[in-house]
Amino acid sequence: MEILHVSAECYPVAKAGGLGDVVGALPKYQQDVGHQAKVVMPMYRTKFLMNNEWDVVHKGYTNIGDYFFDYTIIKEKTNVLGFGLYLVDVNGLLDRDKIYGYDDDVQRFTAFQVCVVDWIASWQFKPDVVHVHDYHAGLIPFMMQHCYRYNQLASIPTVLTIHNAQYQGWMTWEQSVLLPPYDEWKRGMLEWGTSINPLASAIKCATKVTTVSNSYLEELKFMSNGLEALFEYEKGKCSGILNGIDTDVWNPESDKYIKHDYSLATVEEGKAKNKAQLCETFGLDMNKPLFVFIGRLVGEKAADLLPGVIGDSFYYIGRRMNFLILGSGEPDVEAKLNGMTPISQGDYSCYIGYNEGLSHLMYAGADFLLMPSRVEPCGLNQMYSMRYGTVPLVRNTGGLKDTVKDILLPNGYGLVFDNASVGDVCNAVWRACELYSNKEKFSAARERMMQLDFSWESSVQQYLALYQSLR
Numbered sequence: 001m002e003i004l005h006v007s008a009e010c011y012p013v014a015k016a017g018g019l020g021d022v023v024g025a026l027p028k029y030q031q032d033v034g035h036q037a038k039v040v041m042p043m044y045r046t047k048f049l050m051n052n053e054w055d056v057v058h059k060g061y062t063n064i065g066d067y068f069f070d071y072t073i074i075k076e077k078t079n080v081l082g083f084g085l086y087l088v089d090v091n092g093l094l095d096r097d098k099i100y101g102y103d104d105d106v107q108r109f110t111a112f113q114v115c116v117v118d119w120i121a122s123w124q125f126k127p128d129v130v131h132v133h134d135y136h137a138g139l140i141p142f143m144m145q146h147c148y149r150y151n152q153l154a155s156i157p158t159v160l161t162i163h164n165a166q167y168q169g170w171m172t173w174e175q176s177v178l179l180p181p182y183d184e185w186k187r188g189m190l191e192w193g194t195s196i197n198p199l200a201s202a203i204k205c206a207t208k209v210t211t212v213s214n215s216y217l218e219e220l221k222f223m224s225n226g227l228e229a230l231f232e233y234e235k236g237k238c239s240g241i242l243n244g245i246d247t248d249v250w251n252p253e254s255d256k257y258i259k260h261d262y263s264l265a266t267v268e269e270g271k272a273k274n275k276a277q278l279c280e281t282f283g284l285d286m287n288k289p290l291f292v293f294i295g296r297l298v299g300e301k302a303a304d305l306l307p308g309v310i311g312d313s314f315y316y317i318g319r320r321m322n323f324l325i326l327g328s329g330e331p332d333v334e335a336k337l338n339g340m341t342p343i344s345q346g347d348y349s350c351y352i353g354y355n356e357g358l359s360h361l362m363y364a365g366a367d368f369l370l371m372p373s374r375v376e377p378c379g380l381n382q383m384y385s386m387r388y389g390t391v392p393l394v395r396n397t398g399g400l401k402d403t404v405k406d407i408l409l410p411n412g413y414g415l416v417f418d419n420a421s422v423g424d425v426c427n428a429v430w431r432a433c434e435l436y437s438n439k440e441k442f443s444a445a446r447e448r449m450m451q452l453d454f455s456w457e458s459s460v461q462q463y464l465a466l467y468q469s470l471r
């Protein structure tokens with residue numbers, strides 16, 4: 001089968017979060033089991049672009065509204081990522097350093113999608129399925145079916161995977177002129193509420209819709225930033241497929257970002273060395289359990305609770321633990337976390353920013369990972385941490401619910417709590433400290449977690465079965 005993934009992110013080309021990880025891994029494993037998987041994404045000005053060699057495979061000319069432009073599709077020469085990687089170059093719109101956060105993001109991602117559809121229309125043999133990820137590629141199913149120019153693509157099945165339904169890419173109706181001319185009778189397929197909603201449009205127009213865990217799909221029917229009724233209405237075409245993790249990149253035995261590799265047999269010693277490196281770098285106390293948080297500092301991840309959790313843990317449980325935070329996001333949360341460093345007695349530090357290498361070292365060196373998320377479609381961090389023998393503390397929601405079993409249950413290994421509140425998280429921190437002081441139980445949980453299988457194997461088969469059902 002020939003599968004074309006369309007995404008705004010793909011690790012290691014450009015990554016802002018979990019979307020990049022998934023799009024960098026799923027096609028590789030699809031390719032491994034004999035399919036032809038390709039990824040197309042915008043050509044941002046990244047290190048990966050500069051460090052690799054490219055062939056020009058297509059040149060085209062198109063427009064968004066009255067802005068007409070040339071575009072180029074380039075392909076990485078050697079399949080270094082294990083699948084065909086294609087980048088769309090549009091000068092003036094996509095040639096930026098960052099992925100998101102520009103005032104003209106609507107124009108940028110609309111232009112990207114128009115180019116992708118225009119390019120597919122030029123293929124002699126069409127792909128078996130076009131698999132779009134999140135709202136940045138959400139207008140593609142509509143364009144393939146209802147834009148006159150691309151009528152010949154209407155019969156190609158499309159799959160939408162929702163990694164995060166909070167962001168929907170809302171556009172005003174004035175911006176509808178950015179789309180290629182379409183059948184006006186079908187404008188309802190673009191609309192949700194009073195605006196154009198690319199995510200809602202993809203849910204309506206894609207042949208199948210998947211979410212990155214089963215529990216998240218259930219939650220979306222009750223809480224999806226305004227799309228609840230749509231998820232209920234379209235439930236017949238929706239299913240949940242849990243993400244896997246890229247076990248080549250996330251492997252404590254061969255992680256290129258850490259100095260001290262380790263396996264299940266050497267976990268105590270290996271983690272201790274990594275912890276020592278972290279503690280030395282951040283001035284923390286090696287003898288106390290180390291709790292880390294890695295992620296976007298936003299409400300969805302309940303990052304706003306962290307200052308309260310750290311303060312209350314020190315106050316009520318005592319200064320028996322260390323905290324280390326890595327992330328960037330809402331300025332007030334960043335400021336609060338930075339502002340707390342003076343309270344540190346060698347037991348708190350933070351790194352505000354994005355740092356891939358440090359994240360690997362933290363999964364390897366920490367004892368516990370905090371994930372109090374209010375919303376967590378799947379969550380990769382908890383799976384990485386378990387593979388690295390770091391016990392996750394998670395809220396009972398979305399993919400966290402589907403992947404972490406509380407230590408009190410038979411064969412449990414993590415710490416699960418119900419509410420995204422300072423009190424509930426502190427209680428889990430206290431339970432973790434108790435677990436840490438019982439060396440036997442702690443090692444047993446670690447061993448159990450490290451043997452869990454979070455590889456892509458079964459999820460890849462589920463995606464393939466879904467594609468087959470569309471033919």
Ligand SMILES: Nc1ncnc2c1ncn2[C@@H]1O[C@H](COP(=O)(O)OP(=O)(O)O[C@H]2O[C@H](CO)[C@@H](O)[C@H](O)[C@H]2O)[C@@H](O)[C@H]1O
Nearest residue numbers: 017018019163295327353354355359376377378379380381
């Ligand atoms: N400051 C920083 N420095 C270095 N690395 C950082 C970082 N901040 C985040 N990361 C990394 O980004 C990734 C985050 O992945 P998640 O899946 O946990 O969340 P995200 O919300 O981005 O993804 C969305 O999509 C994914 C994929 O489907 C879902 O699992 C998830 O639930 C959903 O919210 C991890 O690889 C993490 O290590």
